[in-house]
Amino acid sequence: MKNIYLRIFKGVLFFSLQLTSFNTVKAQCPYGFPSGQVAYDTTIATPPGINTLLVKFPQADPYDGLLTCLRLCISITGVVDSVSVENNSASAQTADIYYIRTDQITGPGLSASLTNTINHHYGPYALGPSTAPLGSGPDFVAISKDTLLNAVTTCAIITNSDSLFQFYGHDSVTYQYDITAFTNVTCTGGNYNSTVATSALVRFRFEYCTCPGLILPLNVKSFRIDKVAENKASLVWSELQTQETPEFHYEVEMSRDGTHFTSQGRVNGSNEINVPYKFAFIARQQGEGVYYFRIRQVYASGYSRFSDVRTVTLKNSSSSNFILFPNPSNGIIGIKFDNIQGEKKIIEIFNSQAQKVVSKEIEATGSFYQLATSLQKGMYWVRVTDVTSHLYSVNQLFIK
Numbered sequence: 001m002k003n004i005y006l007r008i009f010k011g012v013l014f015f016s017l018q019l020t021s022f023n024t025v026k027a028q029c030p031y032g033f034p035s036g037q038v039a040y041d042t043t044i045a046t047p048p049g050i051n052t053l054l055v056k057f058p059q060a061d062p063y064d065g066l067l068t069c070l071r072l073c074i075s076i077t078g079v080v081d082s083v084s085v086e087n088n089s090a091s092a093q094t095a096d097i098y099y100i101r102t103d104q105i106t107g108p109g110l111s112a113s114l115t116n117t118i119n120h121h122y123g124p125y126a127l128g129p130s131t132a133p134l135g136s137g138p139d140f141v142a143i144s145k146d147t148l149l150n151a152v153t154t155c156a157i158i159t160n161s162d163s164l165f166q167f168y169g170h171d172s173v174t175y176q177y178d179i180t181a182f183t184n185v186t187c188t189g190g191n192y193n194s195t196v197a198t199s200a201l202v203r204f205r206f207e208y209c210t211c212p213g214l215i216l217p218l219n220v221k222s223f224r225i226d227k228v229a230e231n232k233a234s235l236v237w238s239e240l241q242t243q244e245t246p247e248f249h250y251e252v253e254m255s256r257d258g259t260h261f262t263s264q265g266r267v268n269g270s271n272e273i274n275v276p277y278k279f280a281f282i283a284r285q286q287g288e289g290v291y292y293f294r295i296r297q298v299y300a301s302g303y304s305r306f307s308d309v310r311t312v313t314l315k316n317s318s319s320s321n322f323i324l325f326p327n328p329s330n331g332i333i334g335i336k337f338d339n340i341q342g343e344k345k346i347i348e349i350f351n352s353q354a355q356k357v358v359s360k361e362i363e364a365t366g367s368f369y370q371l372a373t374s375l376q377k378g379m380y381w382v383r384v385t386d387v388t389s390h391l392y393s394v395n396q397l398f399i400k
Contacts, residue, residue: 039207059169078149107175
């Protein structure tokens with residue numbers, strides 16, 4: 001006979017957190033400016049029968065400062081309040097008790113869950129034959145108030161600016177805390193009684209590292225997106241002129257879901273006044289639909305500021321459409337491209353036996369390109385491939 005006591009009931013609790021201060025994390029602010037910390041701390045006594053808690057923390061007000069890191073810690077104190085085994089057999093038996101507990105927290109900024117696991121063994125205990133009275137004697141064993149986890153702490157520190165971006169706002173971020181705890185009792189005779197009670201205290205600490213919000217300005221202004229074709233957009237912005245602005249550059253970032261951004265290119269800062277910045281984007285293989293863009297201003301120290309997000313709806317880039325002329329040709333081939341803006345192309349010509357007889361990479365700076373060949377009379381196939389997207393088109397060519 002084996003008894004398993006498993007906490008598998010679900011519940012949801014929301015906690016208000018007390019504002020505190022810690023000195024455990026120090027933000028590295030550029031140019032010697034002092035760092036700051038804003039931290040939230042709460043201790044939760046896990047209620048009986050609850051194994052899922054939702055814990056909320058306030059977002060960072062973007063006007064109060066710039067985030068450089070986030071530190072999230074859980075400190076667990078796990079207690080076996082009482083556990084007992086009594087032999088009900090007429091012969092002596094051996095009992096073992098196993099306590100297993102796993103704590104896990106998941107949520108924003110955590111690429112992997114914060115997890116702590118303990119597996120503790122009590123015993124073996126030699127239990128005599130069953131005797132009266134119940135709850136005492138050589139056939140009975142009990143353990144009480146045993147602290148197995150004494151403020152065991154697990155932490156995660158987030159410094160990636162892409163992850164920190166989601167913590168700005170005036171709402172809250174939510175983490176899910178899952179607890180799995182059970183006790184497994186075995187007795188060789190299989191005829192026994194057992195009881196178990198466990199509890200835990202869990203302390204959550206959530207700390208922002210900050211730098212003063214005004215020390216490094218965001219120079220981007222008048223950021224807009226102009227749609228210049230079904231699959232092309234031009235990002236345009238201007239720059240606030242400030243005195244003694246530290247060195248920086250811009251990075252254009254794109255997202256398909258509005259949350260996860262990737263860099264599309266770099267634009268160096270300029271010392272010239274009233275010079276607009278432009279960045280061309282072509283939707284190639286990312287799919288059709290809404291595209292999200294933002295400008296990241298990166299200082300020489302690695303410190304970043306972000307513009308507001310702008311959107312545009314684009315279609316996929318079409319293949320490298322082109323026209324051959326004259327066709328038939330005497331060997332001088334004119335190629336007229338469709339919608340070309342400084343793109344690299346590979347021109348390949350195949351004969352009627354599918355043998356490649358010409359291969360040339362070009363930079364198509366205009367809509368027309370002339371290719372001189374010494375092809376023999378006959379039928380050929382011309383394939384033009386876009387180097388970036390790998391999309392291509394094929395046309396038939398006759399040499400007379």
